[in-house]
Amino acid sequence: MGRPVLLTVDDDPQVSRAVARDLRRHYGEAYRVLRAGSGAEALEALRELKLRGDPVAVLLADHRMPEMNGIEFLERAMDLVPRARRALLTAYADTDAAIAAINDVDVDAYLLKPWDPPEEKLYPTVDAMLTAWHETPDPEVHGVKLVGHRWSAPSFRARDLLARNAVPYHWFNADEPDGQRVLAAAGAGPDDVPVVVTPDARVLRHPGEAELAAVVGLAVDPREEFYDLVVVGGGPAGLGAAVYGASEGLRTVLVEREATGGQAGQSSRIENYLGFPDGVSGGQLADRARRQAVKFGAELLLARDVVTLEAHGPKRVLHLDDGRRIAAHAVVLATGVSYRSLGVDGVDDLTGRGVYYGSAMTEAAECADSDVYIVGGANSAGQAAVFFARYARSVCLLVRGASLEASMSAYLVEQIAGIGSISVRTCTTVAGAQGDGHLEAITVEDARTGERETLPASHLFVFIGGAPRTGWLDGAVVRDERGFIPTGPALLREGRRPAGWDVDRDPYLLETSLPGVFVAGDVRADSVKRVASAVGEGAMAVTLVHRYLEER
Known part of the structure; x- marks a missing residue:
């Protein structure tokens, strides 16, 4: 170059x-x-x-x-x-x-x-x-080539990982001549996809997410074994904690299983975030926050999952999915929530093959001249509807409730009403999905009459509910019946502190049942599900970390 x-x-x-x-x-x-x-x-x-x-x-x-x-x-x-x-x-x-x-x-x-x-x-x-x-990211990844099938779930996951981490790449369809030429030059075949070819001619056949992240220049291995603060999760709350922790002199590492930004990072446009009167895409906001954290010295580990949290005396030890361990004085849990599965016939087999959880913006171009269906009635679903309306022939919102007004911000309801290609079907749920190798049709049910209808569909995007990512914390901290993490006063029962609490004070406002472990964002029980509040909780958690460290 x-x-x-x-x-x-x-x-x-x-x-x-x-x-x-x-x-x-x-x-x-x-x-x-x-x-x-x-x-x-x-x-x-x-x-x-x-x-x-x-x-x-x-x-x-x-x-x-x-x-x-x-x-x-x-x-x-x-x-x-x-x-x-x-x-x-x-x-x-x-x-x-x-x-x-x-x-x-x-x-x-x-x-x-x-x-x-x-x-x-x-x-x-x-x-x-x-x-x-x-x-x-390293400019040399400009030459990365990714070959896959349009309706392949592993190919979709590879594209999504690169796109959400702002890694430039060239996509080739394995069924088309250009893709076949790349496969032949790499000594690979159609059964090997996704295939990644790096600028120095290394060939990876169906790589795992961590392997793919490493080869394109993303950090996947910790530089140290011990930190002042480990932040688990790279959404707005986690990025907020990383920025404030690093800027205030704490040796800070953020561990994210997919890409920075979380669910907010997949939003096509956030219009009610303070300071952006004309809106900002979730990806742009996440990129700015990531650069800000790195500027202050925070370390970011991507495509790594934390599988266990343990207390070893004053240390808090986290086990990563590759067997490594990192320890710290304090931890901020900001793992957010995942979209809940539809749980109906045919959906699991077609996930990544026409059925997607979240916006999946890499699929936007494929939606041209198609009828797109979006499941959900909250802001994330509304933002996706507005985004895909730029590409698709039509967009239909399938909403379980009786109206959008009960769950969606007024500005989004007004926008949707003003876009002719968007329609809304209330009191409607998805009862099934059909297709041979990829989505071809969905079955919807009217909750008022029980009547079912099968509709041709190539793309279904799901934005329902939120399941907390806390299964790995079983036995480490107290969780409520839904898996969310209560903190501070919510842990006190009749004036009594949590079982095993070993410090002579009540838990701080965002502190869990394990001293020195704090929670920020959507994963916290009874949190406000907004980007601004998540960022604020991330900053507040760092203030409480300082207070915790001062008392030790």
Whole structure:
């Protein structure tokens, strides 16, 4: 690969030359500075760079350009070079648009014209973007090739793991000529999928998630054996705890079984989170939080599951699924919840083959000209309906309750009502799923009449209930009858502390029945199921960790 690219886009040749001149003067030894005269020209240049495998580090686009303005270009460029950091060059009169772009398309910064002197107004901003770019996953994974079958559950899981962890890859269908050529070159066959080919020509046949994560550059092994704080779970609560723990000087490691962001990370657009009036995708929010945690020194382990928690004197020891152990002074449990299984005939065999739990955004393109069904009546289901309506011929929400208003935020109900391709069927449940190798039809039941109807369907997305991921904590901490973890005052019964409690005080507000082990987010009993509250609990848990450590 060549040197990383800094690409400037401006339709004014004089401005374009001036920006490129200043960038070359400061960054020319380590980076290639390219310029384009329009958004279309810049997109074509990005396509060529991507084909050659050349990394693109920074995009700097002028706001006011004919045919395609800077914001539109940066939004389209995200599909081609998702790792590149993005900045908008704008006049003072357009600062409102620039600020909106930071929310709408995750623009990293904006620069005002004129930018003289560049040492004060240009270089510090570009330096910050380059730092962020270098901290994202290894650019050499750009050459990763993934070959699989469209209706293969293992192939779907591999695509989903890479996509949710923001790892660029090239997808090839094993049933098509390009995919067959890659398989032949790798010495593999259709029965070996998913097949992964790395940039250095290593071939992995149906790899496990941890093996796949490791080969594409994600951290899967702990650097140390002992930490001040271990955070289990990488959703909003876990990321909040990791950011605050690391920023306050605690040696912090976060262990996540899939990808950072949790269920919130799969949301196509979160519009009621403080500070983002125009909304932000769950993936963008998770990526920002992940980068923030890493900036402060937190260690992130991905594709690793924690299977046991033990107390060894003052140490809290966690056993990982690969047999390793890590220990810490304190633990924050932020494992969140999983979508509950439909539990009806045919669904288990078709999961990952047309039936998906969560948004499964990697399937969006496959939904074109299809009729999509979404099960659930809460915000996550509503956000998915709005998202898939951009691609599918129609989207139908199947809601068990009598109305959306009882379980969904008003702003989402209004959005759904305004999209003609979305329909809502209330008092309706899924009674079965049918298909030979992939989903072909679903059977729905009207709860009021008991009547059943079979509908052709290729995609069914499920967003029902929430089952806590706490089975591995059996015997370690107290759980309620549903598996959620009570904390603080909820552990006291008639003024008595939990059995085995060995410190001379009551449990702190977010503390479990095991001193030094805290809970944040959806997995906590009676928690508020909102992103903002989860982040707040993650931060609060770290404050209580400090209090716990001070008393030892």
